[in-house]
Amino acid sequence: MLPYGRHTVDQDDIDAVVNVLQNQFLTQGVAVPAFEKALCEYTHAQFALAVNSGTSGLHVACLAAGVGRSDLVWTVPNSFVASANCARYCGADIDFVDINPLTRNICLTQLKNKLAHCEKLPKVLIVVHFAGESCDMQAISALTRQYNITLIEDAAHALGATYQGKPVGCCQYSDMTVLSFHPVKSITSAEGGAITTNDNSLLERLTLFAKHGITREPSLLEDKEQGAWYYEQHELGFNYRMSDLHGALGLSQLNKLDEFIQHRREKAIVYVNALHALPVKLPDEKALATSAWHLFMIELLAHDRKQVFDELRALGVGVNVHYIPIHQQPYYQKLGFQSGDFPHAEQFYQSAITLPLFPAMTESEQRHVIDSLHEVLQ
Incomplete structure (x- = not known):
């Protein structure tokens, strides 16, 4: 995986x-x-x-x-x-x-x-x-x-x-x-x-x-x-x-931080270029040159997130979700917060999926992620 x-x-x-x-x-x-x-x-x-x-x-x-x-x-x-x-x-x-x-x-x-x-x-x-x-x-x-x-x-x-x-x-x-x-x-x-x-x-x-x-x-x-x-x-x-x-x-x-960040940015650009035609919302492209790209997250526009998540994992792509909104956690709901309090964060969570991205990720590994997304979403 x-x-x-x-x-x-x-x-x-x-x-x-x-x-x-x-x-x-x-x-x-x-x-x-x-x-x-x-x-x-x-x-x-x-x-x-x-x-x-x-x-x-x-x-x-x-x-x-x-x-x-x-x-x-x-x-x-x-x-x-x-x-x-x-x-x-x-x-x-x-x-x-x-x-x-x-x-x-x-x-x-x-x-x-x-x-x-x-x-x-x-x-x-x-x-x-x-x-x-x-x-x-x-x-x-x-x-x-x-x-x-x-x-x-x-x-x-x-x-x-x-x-x-x-x-x-x-x-x-x-x-x-x-x-x-x-x-x-x-x-x-x-x-x-x-x-x-x-x-x-x-x-x-x-x-x-x-x-x-x-x-x-x-x-x-x-x-x-x-x-x-x-x-x-x-x-x-x-x-x-x-x-x-x-x-x-x-x-x-x-000592290697700048090199790591450069690799992350290069991979973020590859994702943006390869995924723009899919029914997903991509990160703001203005961030390509300034973000540290800790995470690359897409938002699904026309698919069930759980189904996509499970299918990608079945293909060996270890996608994740970041994050469950804090106010929807049981501990914070006990403090009086409710679903619906912060709709933009909730809507983002409902459709978001984090794609693999790390400095040592190979070109073939990233291509597998991209091909798997195309297979699942098309």
């Missing part, structure tokens, strides 16, 4: 991990700081903090933003549940803004209207760069600044993407950007994530919450008369640190 996503690991990656195993500290050594520095260089952000998952990154980003009980966080419904769960971990309430059917990202018109007419403003807005294409961050930032809302980019799909010619993750228009290094993402550290920011005070908060709430930083200690062994716990933090094994793999992978 050809999977929808697959990591690419070469001998350089293996050697980097073996080097840590044989010669370095397995955790709290030099590999993670080197990875964080390289992430700053790539994204052009001033600071980066590596953590053990993108979900952890979202959680500590909310904590660093001061999210707590009685606060409200907004995000979009067409994402993985972590984009909303992070607010719930903090005890906050959650609400959603529907998507633009063309971009599949947050709808600016609906965001503007909701901000203008809501009874309670959100403390934080988490925008999701769905499938690898950046949201319109300049326009979103203009709205959040107007209402004094902290803006967090969920860029789990979008490392390697660009917006206005700059790398996603530079935080030009946001307070923080959260990245993911899960095996099917732009690069992998096996499991892992990171938060980038240009605000040193946010970095201090992020670091504190990701590392047990403990600090050894002399300028932050309340008792400055103790020895070098001394540390203080200032917050109820978490053990979200990235190990040096993961950091070494991530650093090695980052």
Whole structure:
């Protein structure tokens, strides 16, 4: 079965991990700081903090933003549940803004209207760069600044993407950007994530919450008369640190990121050219040169999705579906959300299928996907 996503690991990656195993500290050594520095260089952000998952990154980003009980966080419904769960971990309430059917990202018109007419403003807005294409961050930032809302980019799909010619993750228009290094993402550290920011005070908060709430930083200690062994716990933090094994793999992978993204974009172009005559809605072609192409998703216009899904899998094409709208999950329905609340996200989910796309996908493998789609849909 050809999977929808697959990591690419070469001998350089293996050697980097073996080097840590044989010669370095397995955790709290030099590999993670080197990875964080390289992430700053790539994204052009001033600071980066590596953590053990993108979900952890979202959680500590909310904590660093001061999210707590009685606060409200907004995000979009067409994402993985972590984009909303992070607010719930903090005890906050959650609400959603529907998507633009063309971009599949947050709808600016609906965001503007909701901000203008809501009874309670959100403390934080988490925008999701769905499938690898950046949201319109300049326009979103203009709205959040107007209402004094902290803006967090969920860029789990979008490392390697660009917006206005700059790398996603530079935080030009946001307070923080959260990245993911899960095996099917732009690069992998096996499991892992990171938060980038240009605000040193946010970095201090992020670091504190990701590392047990403990600090050894002399300028932050309340008792400055103790020895070098001394540390203080200032917050109820978490053990979200990235190990040096993961950091070494991530650093090695980052050196190949541009190559990976180029392969993804080339395959996205092949799909667009080969599928335009089928009864499907393709991704916005404006994204071809800027998206990280974490996912290539089509929308069926005249076929039963389950039947198409099953037939493609029977042909060895491991299609998938991303995502069940968060507000339709049983947990969130218990909070009062109902089907029909966000119709654009729901309509997209009902017809969407994710096609295989990953850097090492061969020409013959992609041709098999295309031929199988033509067979099933025609």
